[in-house]
Amino acid sequence: MKTLYVTDLDGTLLNPKAELTKNATDIINDFISRGGLFTVATARSIASVKYIIKDLNLTLPIVLMNGVCIYDLAKQEYIKIESFSKENAKILIEIIEENNLKGFLYTLADGQLATYYEDLNNKALKGFYQERVDRYNKPFTHVDNFTKCIDEPIIYFTLMDSKEKLEELNQMVEKLPNINSVFYKDNYSKDMWYLEIFSEQASKYHAVKFLREYLKVDEIIGFGDNQNDIPLFDACDKGCAVANAVEGLKHKADDVIRANTEDGVALWLQKNVK
Secondary structure (H helix, E strand, O other): OOEEEEEOHHHHHOOOOOOOOHHHHHHHHHHHHOOOEEEEEOOOOHHHHHHHOOOOOOOOOEEEHHHOEEEEOOOOEEEEEOOOOHHHHHHHHHHHHHOOOOEEEEEEEOOEEEEEEOOOOOHHHHHHHHHHHHHHOOOOEEOOOHHHHOOOOEEEEEEEEOHHHHHHHHHHHHOOOOEEEEEEEOOOOOOOEEEEEEEOOOOHHHHHHHHHHHHOOOEEEEEEOOHHHHHHHHHOOEEEEEOOOOHHHHHHOOEEEOOHHHOHHHHHHHHHOO
């Protein structure tokens, strides 16, 4: 049986410093060298993912931005992209502005990802921005208003704020046709939440279903820790939640494995896949 193993990054494969340990890297590279099929599915974009996985010998396509993009590492190009219609992008920008929320808007044209922001008006947004600039050398572009991006192919919105401020907007977004979203607590900040909004055709579920056909695999086993990994588990034949996962994902999982702080994913592979 041809089995594909797909893991989330933050809170799952990565340690609390958002890094891969040497132990996990060595185990996974050995697994791949023996013919194991292994890839990642993350909410991150290619700018930070390339840096994070640079020591892994990955050859398979990777799932980015909660399934909005699938990127072929070998060819260094996107093989699948889901964007908003111009009408839906306008609606979302209006709702975000009316609720006085800030975040990041992503576009992808001619294979080039661009990230825009209006104002870094809270600590989490500033931290998100600064870490990606300092650590991953990621470029950002400031705009006075997101409406200036409306003629570009918009693929993603990331909003960061308190649960209370984002929850109402999430309820509004969930009622919109042709729109998908995930709402979950940040792994690295005590009181900060993410609301990520993208096309209805984009999710870890759709991306993993695509990989099943693209790679012609018989079985997929997924690993995750947060709410945005529920669609991943829905697309897999088996889901493994790390011990530090949210309770909702643990209830969904077929197995609960060791925590991300203990290299749970790598050790599970080492023990269970011969």
